[in-house]
Amino acid sequence: MLAKATARLGTETAFEVLAKARALEAQGREIIHLEIGEPDFDTPRHIVEAAIQALREGQTHYGPSAGLPAARKAFAEAAGRARGIDIDPDCVVITPGAKPVMFFGMLSLVDPGDEVIYPNPGFPIYESVIRYLGAEPVPLRISEENDFGIDLEELERLITPRTKMLVVNTPANPTGGVLSRRDIEQIAALAQKHDFWILSDEIYSRILYDAEHFSFMSLPQMPERTLLLEGHSKTYAMTGWRLGFAVAPKSVAAMIGKLMTNCNSCTATFTQFAGIAALQGPQDDVNAMVQEFRRRRDLIVDGLNAIPGIRCKMPHGAFYAFPNVRALGMNAATLADRLLREAGVATLAGTSFGAHGEGYLRFSYANSQENIRKALGAVRGFVGSL
Numbered sequence: 035m036l037a038k039a040t041a042r043l044g045t046e047t048a049f050e051v052l053a054k055a056r057a058l059e060a061q062g063r064e065i066i067h068l069e070i071g072e073p074d075f076d077t078p079r080h081i082v083e084a085a086i087q088a089l090r091e092g093q094t095h096y097g098p099s100a101g102l103p104a105a106r107k108a109f110a111e112a113a114g115r116a117r118g119i120d121i122d123p124d125c126v127v128i129t130p131g132a133k134p135v136m137f138f139g140m141l142s143l144v145d146p147g148d149e150v151i152y153p154n155p156g157f158p159i160y161e162s163v164i165r166y167l168g169a170e171p172v173p174l175r176i177s178e179e180n181d182f183g184i185d186l187e188e189l190e191r192l193i194t195p196r197t198k199m200l201v202v203n204t205p206a207n208p209t210g211g212v213l214s215r216r217d218i219e220q221i222a223a224l225a226q227k228h229d230f231w232i233l234s235d236e237i238y239s240r241i242l243y244d245a246e247h248f249s250f251m252s253l254p255q256m257p258e259r260t261l262l263l264e265g266h267s268k269t270y271a272m273t274g275w276r277l278g279f280a281v282a283p284k285s286v287a288a289m290i291g292k293l294m295t296n297c298n299s300c301t302a303t304f305t306q307f308a309g310i311a312a313l314q315g316p317q318d319d320v321n322a323m324v325q326e327f328r329r330r331r332d333l334i335v336d337g338l339n340a341i342p343g344i345r346c347k348m349p350h351g352a353f354y355a356f357p358n359v360r361a362l363g364m365n366a367a368t369l370a371d372r373l374l375r376e377a378g379v380a381t382l383a384g385t386s387f388g389a390h391g392e393g394y395l396r397f398s399y400a401n402s403q404e405n406i407r408k409a410l411g412a413v414r415g416f417v418g419s420l
């Protein structure tokens with residue numbers, strides 16, 4: 035039989051909905067995919083060329099577990115420059131995608147019985163890993179009334195002497211919420227006062243529309259208690275490459291490196307060369323992608339708000355709309371399932387991101403304007419038929 039701990043492991047519903055949608059497509063149905071969180075753009079050409087060149091030059095061997103020295107240096111420089119600080123390359127660990135930073139980071143810092151506060155609704159893997167490790171998941175409600183920010187008083191009420199870590203995600207999946215510098219400063223003060231770690235998931239730090247990104251790493255003393263999660267998946271449309279990185283105090287970075295040795299040996303070598311080219315090359319493609327995401331955001335949010343019974347806040351970052359669908363009178367999971375089967379639009383129930391996501395759907399607008407228009411028409415038709 036399976037090990038007991040596996041019963042505590044959660045999952046990411048997006049992949050299950052994608053499989054359901056593909057099964058319908060196999061039966062000849064046309065489905066518009068607004069469920070999966072990945073840019074629909076191709077990886078910029080010069081990044082692909084850098085990987086091909088690395089392969090041709092024989093970069094096909096094992097590398098150091100924590101990453102190639104040249105890549106750690108380049109990633110430290112880029113992440114430091116963006117946050118106005120110096121980052122020691124020894125504090126950087128390169129991982130296959132950013133997700134292992136969650137797993138290895140929590141494995142390095144969280145003991146059974148520790149409490150970890152995490153955003154709810156939020157990326158489902160946080161809760162999954164916390165539970166898997168035998169720690170206590172403490173949900174912090176992220177609410178529409180608060181413009182999907184963090185309610186400081188509510189956060190303070192959740193802190194106990196057992197609080198080991200707080201997970202913060204800005205810009206946020208699934209809500210598009212963005213924390214201000216003031217929010218980050220206040221949360222940092224709490225982390226210092228109560229002595230807990232911050233897992234700062236900044237994977238969407240470059241996908242912002244009308245807000246600025248501010249990092250815990252930019253505040254004095256915070257790099258000592260911050261585990262930064264970053265990566266190339268979203269910014270450079272590199273989801274399938276599997277390239278992410280952690281920035282952490284040296285002892286924690288060394289432990290994440292050791293877990294890499296135990297689990298992956300290293301991140302694919304030629305991928306790391308592509309990652310260097312991404313950070314050091316022209317950024318025009320990133321800017322163009324963000325501009326296009328902004329047009330799609332405006333299109334989908336206006337379109338959703340024009341449908342009776344749906345109310346959608348304007349997201350400030352990432353590429354998700356998180357409309358309130360309570361007035362449609364059915365639970366989010368049923369609505370998402372009916373939209374898929376009856377309207378051919380794949381979305382995710384807000385509850386895929388935790389219990390506080392009830393009453394909401396997540397639409398990923400990483401799809402063409404044409405498909406977004408079609409999806410809006412289909413949702414409008416479905417809602418009209420209720």
Ligand code: PLP
Nearest residue numbers: 071131132133157207237265267
């Ligand atoms: N963090 C958040 C908030 C995400 O939405 C995702 C991907 O969906 C990740 C981390 C993981 O990124 P990667 O694909 O690089 O593992």
